[in-house]
Amino acid sequence: MSTLTVTTWSLEQTAPADLLPASPPAGDVRIVRAEVPSPEFSRFLYASVGGDVRWTDRLAWSYERWRELLEKPGVETWVAYDRGTPAGYIELDPQDDGAVEIAYFGLIPAFRGRRIGGHLLSYGVARAWDLSGRLPGRAETKRVWLHTCSKDGEHAMDNYLRRGFRLFDTKVAEEQEVAAPGPWPGARAV
Template sequence: MSSVTVTTWSLEQNSPADLLPAAAPEGDVLIVRAEVPSPEFSRFLYASVGGDIRWTDRLGWTYARWQEYLGRPGVETWVAYDRGTPAGYIELEAHDEGVVEIAYFGLIPAFRGRRIGGHLLSHGTARAWDLAERWPGRAPTKRVWVHTCSKDGEFAMDNYQRRGFRLFDTKVELEPEAATPGPWPGA
């Protein structure tokens, strides 16, 4: 099996003032929190957004594993809709001591390049900063972080930096090369 070199960049914000919001895109784009944990919907978003950029780590998750993860306090899924159609999502995962990770973020391929991504990232990052307001007992957010890699979309890193995220770590690793899993094959 052949290998591919993958560079992973970790970025962070340490204050809500670090967020540099993008302008809202033209058209009828709405961002809504998926408040009811739904393994079916979350797997659809994961496979549809990540299929062409080789997201594979969750493809083997069982229904029960999805349900357990999505039901954890401080895990939130925010979905962008373009005229009623899911266009992409951002998934937030609260950790201890006021840290919130942007666990997943991206757009379904047909919606890329339409300025929805910057708007969704801005909205989702703002929701990471005020996450404790929706989860009584959670510490206020002190840090929001994300990682992106060389397999992600060509504009991912630029979008994070334009939103005010700063690089704090870079890793280069060899990974087994995987076939593109979808979104159609096995999606």
């Protein structure tokens, strides 16, 4: 099996004022929190958004493992809808040190290039900064961070930088190359 050189960048914001929000896109785009833990819906979002960029680490997860993640206090999934259709999502994962990781973020391929991504990222980062208001007993967020890599969409890094994230680490590693799985087995990756 062949290998692929993958660069992973870690980025962060260390104050709410670091966020540089994008303008909302035209049309009927809404962002709604998925408040009911649903492994089926979360797996749909993960596979649909990440299918063409080789998100594979969660594909083998059991229903129980998905449920455990979604029921972890403070984990939030915010979904962008374009005229009622799921367009993408951002998953927030709070950590004990006052940090909130943007564990996953992206758009379903058909919705990319329409200015939804910058808006969704802006909204999700703002929700990371105000997470303590929705999670009793949690201290204020001190840091919002994420990873992106060279396998992600071509505009991912630019979107993060334009929203005010700063690079704090870079790693290069060899990974086994896997075919983009698409949103479901046998689906054509767009």
